[in-house]
Amino acid sequence: MAKHNVQSPLPGTFYRKPSPDTPAYAEVGQRVEADSVIGLVEVMKQFSEVRAECAGTLQAFLVEDGDPIEPGQDLATIATEA
Template sequence: MAEHSIVSPLPGTFYRRSAPDAPNYIEVGGAVECGAVIGLIEVMKQFSELHADKTGTLVAFHVEDGDPIEPGQLLAVIESDE
């Protein structure tokens, strides 16, 4: 098994769901497909989707919902067979 880090491509605020009353895109321990949305990054009221770059299991988030983030900051880790 290999671990793959997902880092922020830009500064902003990280969200794990599309709206306050919506479920999280994915939970820790959940299966994730390559290209699946795992969160949103909001910059000045514009939202960009954050996608998984590997198929596997989401083993950790390193930020909480609503946390401010910086470019290059580690956001999540996926474990995969690749």
């Protein structure tokens, strides 16, 4: 089983939920598809979706909800079926 790290496309703040009172986009242990949204990056009140980029099982988030992040920083790990 191979692993894929999802990286941040932008600097900003990482969020796992679309809003504080809604469920997270994805949970550890959940199967995701390449186009599945797993979080958001907020930069100056603009939100960009972070997608899984490959199909597999979400193994871990490497940053916490609300953490500041840098471009290229690893956000999550996905175990692929490759």
